[in-house]
Amino acid sequence: MNKMRKIKGGVCAAKGFVAGAAGCGIKSGKATRDDLAIIFSELPAAAAATFTTNKVKAAPVRISAEHMRAARVRAIVLNSGNANACTGPNGLADARAMAAATEKALGLKPAQALVCSTGRIGVPMPMPIVLKGISSVRLSRAGGTPAAKAIMTSDTFAKEFALEVITHDGHFQIGGMAKGAGMIDPNMATMLCVVTTDAIVPAAALRSAFRESVADSFNRITIDGDMSTNDTAILLANGASGISPSPKIFSHALDTVTRALARMIVEDGEGVSRFVEVEVRRAASKPDARRAAKAIANSTLVKCAWAGGDPNWGRILDAVGYCGAKMNEAKTDIFYDELAAAKNGVASGTPVKKLRQIAAKKTFRVTVDLKVGKAACVVWTTDLTEEYVRLNLGE
Amino acid sequence: MNKMRKIKGGVCAAKGFVAGAAGCGIKSGKATRDDLAIIFSELPAAAAATFTTNKVKAAPVRISAEHMRAARVRAIVLNSGNANACTGPNGLADARAMAAATEKALGLKPAQALVCSTGRIGVPMPMPIVLKGISSVRLSRAGGTPAAKAIMTSDTFAKEFALEVITHDGHFQIGGMAKGAGMIDPNMATMLCVVTTDAIVPAAALRSAFRESVADSFNRITIDGDMSTNDTAILLANGASGISPSPKIFSHALDTVTRALARMIVEDGEGVSRFVEVEVRRAASKPDARRAAKAIANSTLVKCAWAGGDPNWGRILDAVGYCGAKMNEAKTDIFYDELAAAKNGVASGTPVKKLRQIAAKKTFRVTVDLKVGKAACVVWTTDLTEEYVRLNLGE
Numbered sequence: 001m002n003k004m005r006k007i008k009g010g011v012c013a014a015k016g017f018v019a020g021a022a023g024c025g026i027k028s029g030k031a032t033r034d035d036l037a038i039i040f041s042e043l044p045a046a047a048a049a050t051f052t053t054n055k056v057k058a059a060p061v062r063i064s065a066e067h068m069r070a071a072r073v074r075a076i077v078l079n080s081g082n083a084n085a086c087t088g089p090n091g092l093a094d095a096r097a098m099a100a101a102t103e104k105a106l107g108l109k110p111a112q113a114l115v116c117s118t119g120r121i122g123v124p125m126p127m128p129i130v131l132k133g134i135s136s137v138r139l140s141r142a143g144g145t146p147a148a149k150a151i152m153t154s155d156t157f158a159k160e161f162a163l164e165v166i167t168h169d170g171h172f173q174i175g176g177m178a179k180g181a182g183m184i185d186p187n188m189a190t191m192l193c194v195v196t197t198d199a200i201v202p203a204a205a206l207r208s209a210f211r212e213s214v215a216d217s218f219n220r221i222t223i224d225g226d227m228s229t230n231d232t233a234i235l236l237a238n239g240a241s242g243i244s245p246s247p248k249i250f251s252h253a254l255d256t257v258t259r260a261l262a263r264m265i266v267e268d269g270e271g272v273s274r275f276v277e278v279e280v281r282r283a284a285s286k287p288d289a290r291r292a293a294k295a296i297a298n299s300t301l302v303k304c305a306w307a308g309g310d311p312n313w314g315r316i317l318d319a320v321g322y323c324g325a326k327m328n329e330a331k332t333d334i335f336y337d338e339l340a341a342a343k344n345g346v347a348s349g350t351p352v353k354k355l356r357q358i359a360a361k362k363t364f365r366v367t368v369d370l371k372v373g374k375a376a377c378v379v380w381t382t383d384l385t386e387e388y389v390r391l392n393l394g395e
Numbered sequence: 396m397n398k399m400r401k402i403k404g405g406v407c408a409a410k411g412f413v414a415g416a417a418g419c420g421i422k423s424g425k426a427t428r429d430d431l432a433i434i435f436s437e438l439p440a441a442a443a444a445t446f447t448t449n450k451v452k453a454a455p456v457r458i459s460a461e462h463m464r465a466a467r468v469r470a471i472v473l474n475s476g477n478a479n480a481c482t483g484p485n486g487l488a489d490a491r492a493m494a495a496a497t498e499k500a501l502g503l504k505p506a507q508a509l510v511c512s513t514g515r516i517g518v519p520m521p522m523p524i525v526l527k528g529i530s531s532v533r534l535s536r537a538g539g540t541p542a543a544k545a546i547m548t549s550d551t552f553a554k555e556f557a558l559e560v561i562t563h564d565g566h567f568q569i570g571g572m573a574k575g576a577g578m579i580d581p582n583m584a585t586m587l588c589v590v591t592t593d594a595i596v597p598a599a600a601l602r603s604a605f606r607e608s609v610a611d612s613f614n615r616i617t618i619d620g621d622m623s624t625n626d627t628a629i630l631l632a633n634g635a636s637g638i639s640p641s642p643k644i645f646s647h648a649l650d651t652v653t654r655a656l657a658r659m660i661v662e663d664g665e666g667v668s669r670f671v672e673v674e675v676r677r678a679a680s681k682p683d684a685r686r687a688a689k690a691i692a693n694s695t696l697v698k699c700a701w702a703g704g705d706p707n708w709g710r711i712l713d714a715v716g717y718c719g720a721k722m723n724e725a726k727t728d729i730f731y732d733e734l735a736a737a738k739n740g741v742a743s744g745t746p747v748k749k750l751r752q753i754a755a756k757k758t759f760r761v762t763v764d765l766k767v768g769k770a771a772c773v774v775w776t777t778d779l780t781e782e783y784v785r786l787n788l789g790e
Contacts, residue, residue, distance in 0.1 A: 310789020394705020
């Protein structure tokens with residue numbers, strides 16, 4: 001018998017993890033808020049990580065990927081206010097120095113720390129204040145929330161989620177934190193996520209569970225279709241609970257955490273006024289289902305209509321038509337929540353007023369039934385508001 | 396010796412073409428402005444046409460494609476206010492009836508008229524008033540501008556362009572009209588274009604010249620990345636000038652007309668405050684160059700930065716990184732007009748203030764030099780403003 005219950009906290013909800021934050025003044029030179037965080041596993045840990053697939057990769061992404069190959073990770077240092085992206089060889093040296101300073105402060109071996117950065121791009125990292133900040137961080141079990149706050153940029157709330165999972169052998173904990181895929185005052189979108197668990201999970205199983213979990217959570221959300229140079233998601237498992245859950249139990253708990261964090265990221269998207277779940281059903285293939293769902297979720301016109309509370313199914317059908325997925329206009333149905341907007345490619349007859357009531361809600365679901373196969377995909381997205389444009393006009 | 400000069404007019408600039416418009420009240424039921432146009436070639440004409448590649452195709456697109464295969468086209472009937480898209484079998488019958496009524500009014504044989512519609516989608520065409528409008532249109536040499544006005548939706552100006560081309564045998568005329576790729580009060584983007592010429596051009600040569608010309612003009616612009624269900628471009632050549640220009644001369648004149656109209660469409664995009672020419676150079680292949688240019692031009696974040704006059708090269712590099720084109724961050728240069736913003740993937744050292752002066756202009760050029768091959772592509776696009784969102788919030 002297995003049960004999960006939501007508990008307080010994030011990256012320190014699991015045993016044997018401590019965290020802390022410091023204010024360095026990375027963005028402005030003035031330390032008005034925490035902008036640096038360290039997470040540390042007191043025990044050796046198995047690690048899994050996924051990084052942006054953008055060909056333009058920030059320096060911390062390159063260094064973290066290198067350290068993932070080299071050694072057993074024990075610590076993560078994260079900062080907001082500067083993405084250390086598009087900074088050339090000096091940026092790589094800076095990311096390396098941030099890892100080294102963290103390793104030194106914690107008495108670790110080389111390549112045992114990962115680095116995550118988010119913030120302005122193309123700007124050199126202000127290393128003296130960052131190194132000073134790293135040496136000043138005090139780690140404790142209470143440091144999870146300060147760490148989640150320190151990585152916020154345009155996020156309006158800190159994103160933490162944790163579970164206690166009860167197995168027949170005993171219980172383990174899993175929890176995490178994330179920062180949102182909004183614009184980075186005033187540069188590019190970045191998603192960072194760290195999940196920790198005290199379950200015992202072998203490294204290979206951890207990596208495959210995490211890969212699948214990320215694919216079904218963070219890789220299924222989109223705010224604006226712009227993939228960042230800094231996206232990083234990390235999972236550490238230190239075994240401190242003494243529990244070895246079955247792969248199924250562990251994956252279920254992990255998926256619950258990653259989905260909860262992914263949902264928070266979308267709900268806190270910049271200028272967002274609606275959270276929309278887009279489901280494409282009965283597509284010819286998985287890639288087709290995903291392509292259609294992403295085309296709808298990233299269509300400027302569809303997103304603007306949602307912002308106005310307009311259930312414009314024509315724009316949705318249009319996006320499905322140009323995305324490249326196999327489809328037949330004359331077979332396609334479109335629903336807002338449970339109400340049909342279009343049946344077989346034409347207006348369903350449902351009064352527009354009723355559809356409008358759904359499209360004006362804060363959260364709703366759009367379902368597109370292609371009737372050409374058996375594959376499905378769900379994507380979470382937002383509307384596109386004037387506020388979003390205003391936030392991203394730049395400096 | 397060949398010379399071209401810009402002349403007044405549009406679809407009636409070439410000899411043997413007449414046009415006219417009528418106000419039917421297609422959208423609102425009230426005929427407050429012209430919303431129907433007919434263009435007629437007094438002589439038999441060779442025809443070429445390109446249609447949307449969206450799998451969701453409006454009824455007039457399907458009927459026009461059918462008529463292009465069947466017969467020698469002599470007339471085009473166009474309307475604004477209703478796209479006749481996503482209207483099922485009834486919509487097809489309506490488009491067919493519009494063609495038939497036009498053929499009858501002009502004494503033509505079946506399938507000699509094409510149909511173009513733009514406006515609301517998913518709404519039945521109000522056929523009684525449309526058919527009455529078709530029978531009321533009076534055609535004349537002076538009808539070009541009224542026709543160009545009748546197809547406007549959210550366009551702020553009528554788009555016409557014409558040339559007189561002087562060859563050593565004499566001169567011919569070529570001219571056209573277009574409507575913009577803006578949102579259709581409140582539905583989807585549609586681009587319509589008709590070009591006419593009195594040059595003698597064999598049908599096969601006409602088709603190949605038009606295909607290439609459309610690829611280098613209308614297919615290289617983007618306002619919002621949403622491809623319409625109704626996009627149609629038509630070229631008629633009736634030979635009335637008695638001149639048979641060389642393919643080179645004809646293509647040059649045709650390209651000048653299509654590019655001028657394409658540029659007008661972008662300049663009149665909804666809520667636009669900047670016209671941006673994006674050039675990607677030294678890409679590994681033509682498709683790569685196009686993919687990178689389109690990714691930049693359609694990036695929500697890049698377009699928002701431009702709206703704010705922010706020369707945010709990081710967002711541009713980010714878009715090139717995720718578009719799938721072969722690239723190496725450490726080799727990539729980015730320019731605003733002639734000024735380097737980034738060299739080899741890092742800030743160029745050009746003062747941001749100077750770059751900002753360029754990004755705040757109404758028209759500027761962004762060049763991305765990938766240095767991985769020899770292919771290039773130029774795309775024309777716009778910024779993304781709060782006004783655009785406001786215009787597209789829906790009903």
